[in-house]
Amino acid sequence: MKPTKSFFKPIGIALLLATIFxxxxxxxxxxxxxxxxxxxxKTGQVIENIGASGCWFSEGIGKYWPAEKKEAIARLLFSKQKDKLGNPLGIGLSAWRFNIGAGTAEQGDSSGIKDFRRRSECFLSPNGNYDWNKQAGYQFFLKKAHDYGVETLIAFSNSPPIQFTRNGLGYKTEKDFTSNLKADAYSAYANFLAKVISHFDSEGLHFSYISPVNEPQWDWSRPYMQGDQEGTAWKNDEIYHVVNELNGVLNKEKLNTKILISEAGMLNYLYSGSGNSTNQIQRFFGTNSSLSVKALNHVPPTIAGHSYFTETTDSAMVATRSQLADTAKKYGVNFWQSEYSMLADGFKEGSNGDRSAIDCALFLAKVIHSDLTDGNATAWQFWNAYEPGSADFNTRYYLIALNPKPDFKDGEFTVTKNLWALGHYSLFVRPGMVRVLTGxxxxxxxxxxxxxxxxxxxxxxxxxxxxxxxxxxxxxxxxxxxxxxxxxxxxxxxxxxxxxxxxxxxxxxxxxxxxxxxxxxxxxx
CATH class of the missing domain: 2.60.40.1180 (Golgi alpha-mannosidase II)
Structure with a gap:
């Protein structure tokens, strides 16, 4: 989940003047x-995967909900099978994102995260012991993804474990746009991530990618973000530091997981900007950059960003993605759109009223289309697979609408049109397929x-x-x-x-x- 207010400045006059969609x-x-x-x-990029995230709400569903309900949800997300009439039983995701928690669930109310459902357990206890029974609900869906043959499993972290953070919390409280990770804890954090990867490898659950940094540009101390979820800012040099440490540990432990960077909060941060975590393609993949990761063997030529807040108008959407594609091509980098839901108000498309389920699905399909055809994305991933909300109106945040009981140990769920909108791509546009240019x-x-x-x-x-x-x-x-x-x-x-x-x-x-x-x-x- 991300900031729920559109507080960002306009991306630039060049985007507003763009008129080609x-x-x-x-x-x-x-x-x-x-x-x-x-x-x-005439062909374009090769698709690597199309997927979704199972953050936060996986825990309650996977751990407590009746088997027939959580099995049905897993089938909807992962199955490639069809019924006797040929209708799909699921959307056949080819990627699944697994959240590595920071330990805010163990802190309870003292974590500062108001909604207990958004607190996450941590495999590593403050005493240094690992408990692999933690995050049991998350693990249920991870195993189901594997069992259904999901090709790419991705582990990501919103915050380092709380024992490694400056303030002992899972989110940043100071407005300085720097990492909440202690200066002397980079090695510890890298070793923790490698330990998690190694454990799941031993369980037959291989993470193809590990993402140690999430949305480094945001001010997580803002009042309406603070206490909303785990998260921290990172400067580019801090990202390089943690990636360099992690690359070394992966080599030491002989693990073959790749490192995914940098999960930018908006796409334009990948190629422009003036802050401490901007121009990330140039900084991380420029030949003469002091922060270049090109020599790190676990870092592929791939940059990841999120499509939030860059789809207010069709012209701005296309201009942003076209400029991103041009920059990525110049530096020999593949672009992944690794997280999106309709956080900003662009999905309303000028309407003041509620948007129907098909309205939201059509807007989602438009964004996917632009990311793939204008941005040349080689991967596309949705946030979030399921959240509480209506299945009929304003289905902006999820594929499956949840109606949980207050303790979240049971509930009902309803499929939204968003699930099928994504499925039109994920079920049929499979890894290894190449885009054919259509002009x-x-x-x-x-x-x-x-x-x-x-x-x-x-x-x-x-x-x-x-x-x-x-x-x-x-x-x-x-x-x-x-x-x-x-x-x-x-x-x-x-x-x-x-x-x-x-x-x-x-x-x-x-x-x-x-x-x-x-x-x-x-x-x-």
Whole structure:
């Protein structure tokens, strides 16, 4: 969870002046249908994973909720299977983010974190002993992710363990934008993270990535953030320090987990800014930078950032991601969008009233589309898989809406349209698939967003979002296909509560229909 107020300054006049919105190459034909040109020889980035986080609320669900409920939630998130009619049973996430707690749960009310559900246990006790029975609920979902074959498991930390922090708390209380980690505890923190990785390796649960720093730019001492969750700021040199220490420990312990940096709180911090944790692509991957991590063998050429607060307008959204993509390409770096939910008010799109579930799902799909096609993201991860809230309106923070009992030891859950919106990408755009370029067009000319993805044997996946209020005919103009497509499987989500990635299969024809206010995935084989 992140700041719930839009307190950030405008990103810059250049972003506000940007007017080009990436969607698909479209052309109005005499019969008013839209033609989408897809050249299979023109490709973009290779997808590494599409996933979500199970922070905070995993503990109560996984530890206490009845087996049939938590098993059903796991199936919705991780299953790649379909029912007898071909309808997906889940969204087949290919990444799962596991929160390594700091020990605020053991502190109880003295932790300063008001909501007990957002306090996290720590595997390491202040006396130096490890208890691997801690975070039992989190571990339930981690094991389920593994059992369902989720390809990439990611461990992340919002705060070092409380015994290593300057103030003995799991969040920063001083407004100085520096780390809460004690100056003499960098080695201890790195050894703690390595110990966690090593333990789970021994359990057959391998973390492909460890993320030691989260949203280093935020002032965690702000009144409406303080006591909200675990968290701390980090300066770039402090990030380098902890990454360098961790790289050394991973080598010493012969662990092959990669280090993910830097989980920037907004995307523009990755390539611009004037603070102590900005311009992070240049600082961490610049050849002549004193903070370059390029020589650290556990740090891949990957930078991670969060898409919060950069989607207020279509033009700003595209400009931010396009500039990020250009900078990442210049420095030879892959970009991961590693955390997003609709924290800012951009999802309202000018409306003063409640936004319906399909409104939120369409906005989410628009952000995913832009991150992938404008930002060239090689990975995309949602925050948070489940949280308490309505499944019908303003579903901005979660994929699954929880209605828990006060003690959080039981409750009910409802699937939102957001789950299926993400599923249109996660279930079908699998690791190793490559994006097929489909061009660009001004946003004012079309509410249609199309991305295309090529897999093994030239299998083609097309995700199409119709944000408009009318049904739209689309002609698929495929060029340089090396096979003749015979079948067209369609998966549809719209405002109808019973239509959630509803499947149908037909003989392939180039003409398809995009119903109003809907998301469709087409699989050509």
């Amino acid at each position: 990436s969607c698909s190459t479209v052309a109005q034909t005499p019969d008013t249908a839209i033609t989408v040109h897809i050249d299979l020889n 660009t067009a001004p946003a004012t000319q079309s509410k249609i967003l199309v991305s295309a993805w090529k897999g093994a044997n030239n299998k083609l996946v097309i995700v199409a979002v119709n944000r408009g209020t009318t049904d739209t005919k689309v002609n698929l103009d495929l060029k340089n296909a090396t096979k003749k497509y015979k079948t067209l499987s369609t998966y549809l989500t719209n405002r109808d509560k019973s239509v959630n990635m509803q499947a149908s299969q037909n003989k392939y024809t180039p003409g398809v229909l995009l119903p109003a206010r809907s998301i469709s995935t087409f699989v050509l084989d």
